[in-house]
Amino acid sequence: MKSGSAMCLLAAVLIVCSIRTASANTDNRHWTLASGEKLTAILEAYEPGQDVVSLKLGEDGGKREFKLADFSTVDRAWLTEWAQIADELELVMQNSKGAFEHYQSQGQYNTDFYVYYPGKFTMESRLPMFLMFHHSGKGARYNKQFIEAAEAAGVIIVTFDTFRNTTGDKTGDELLARLKELLPRIEQLVPHDPAKVFLGGVSGGAMAAYGYSAEVERPWAGIFANGGWLGGTKKRFEMPYPSGMRIAMVNGKDDAAANAWVDNDKAVLTGKGCEVKVFSFQGAHQDAPPMAQLKAFLWLLGESDRELPKRPPRST
Numbered sequence: 001m002k003s004g005s006a007m008c009l010l011a012a013v014l015i016v017c018s019i020r021t022a023s024a025n026t027d028n029r030h031w032t033l034a035s036g037e038k039l040t041a042i043l044e045a046y047e048p049g050q051d052v053v054s055l056k057l058g059e060d061g062g063k064r065e066f067k068l069a070d071f072s073t074v075d076r077a078w079l080t081e082w083a084q085i086a087d088e089l090e091l092v093m094q095n096s097k098g099a100f101e102h103y104q105s106q107g108q109y110n111t112d113f114y115v116y117y118p119g120k121f122t123m124e125s126r127l128p129m130f131l132m133f134h135h136s137g138k139g140a141r142y143n144k145q146f147i148e149a150a151e152a153a154g155v156i157i158v159t160f161d162t163f164r165n166t167t168g169d170k171t172g173d174e175l176l177a178r179l180k181e182l183l184p185r186i187e188q189l190v191p192h193d194p195a196k197v198f199l200g201g202v203s204g205g206a207m208a209a210y211g212y213s214a215e216v217e218r219p220w221a222g223i224f225a226n227g228g229w230l231g232g233t234k235k236r237f238e239m240p241y242p243s244g245m246r247i248a249m250v251n252g253k254d255d256a257a258a259n260a261w262v263d264n265d266k267a268v269l270t271g272k273g274c275e276v277k278v279f280s281f282q283g284a285h286q287d288a289p290p291m292a293q294l295k296a297f298l299w300l301l302g303e304s305d306r307e308l309p310k311r312p313p314r315s316t
């Protein structure tokens with residue numbers, strides 16, 4: 001994995017999650033208190049049972065302790081989710097050779113995002129990168145679902161808070177602007193193969209991935225669409241989806257809603273010059289299990305002939 005000196009080159013708001021106490025390297029996260037006060041600080045520790053949040057004010061600053069109620073609604077939600085997922089991540093990471101890291105971008109839109117680097121990652125490697133969207137914006141928890149398949153496939157997984165099912169054009173426009181601001185930061189921060197950048201997601205996150213492929217200009221390699229659809233409208237069917245993408249439609253066998261659109265969406269996408277393959281797993285409208293993820297990843301990478309693990313990845 002990455003050496004200590006190489007880690008410093010990442011230069012971002014980095015929190016390596018192993019337990020509820022988080023360690024950080026160089027930069028900070030923006031916080032808003034219930035009083036309206038704004039802080040830029042590093043999260044040092046949060047113990048929900050003790051209701052104490054410890055922040056370090058910059059690399060050379062002092063520590064301040066707060067109660068959860070001292071924070072804004074958004075930051076309380078983030079802290080609660082972080083604490084809930086930390087123990088689960090620790091268990092998953094015990095069986096992984098990779099690293100799970102948290103960042104927060106800084107700009108007009110401050111966005112928390114999470115990266116899983118597989119064990120084969122080095123600062124010099126150029127691995128495929130998947131940008132994955134969750135319909136409820138549960139970035140850390142969603143990343144956890146891919147760790148085993150990502151490790152087996154040797155791909156980087158990036159997931160996000162904030163991005164979620166939209167409630168109108170205004171919300172959708174803001175999320176699109178957020179992604180356009182965030183994408184160059186990720187591409188600069190995370191060493192990867194620029195010719196193998198994929199979009200993906202589950203349910204509404206998959207629909208968002210389809211849309212972003214048409215709305216954000218770059219050479220997208222393909223889409224991992226788990227229980228998703230194009231959107232069911234003429235406007236969505238006529239979007240300028242890039243030709244040459246590989247599209248993996250990964251649906252539960254009993255996912256009636258997603259499966260109802262497979263033939264239509266496949267025809268639209270192949271008509272745009274994309275290659276589409278449908279993967280089915282035992283289940284309904286839900287996250288695909290690790291083996292289904294892995295098979296789709298390998299097909300997207302053009303490596304379907306690669307030997308699969310003798311024992312399927314353990315489900316999380």
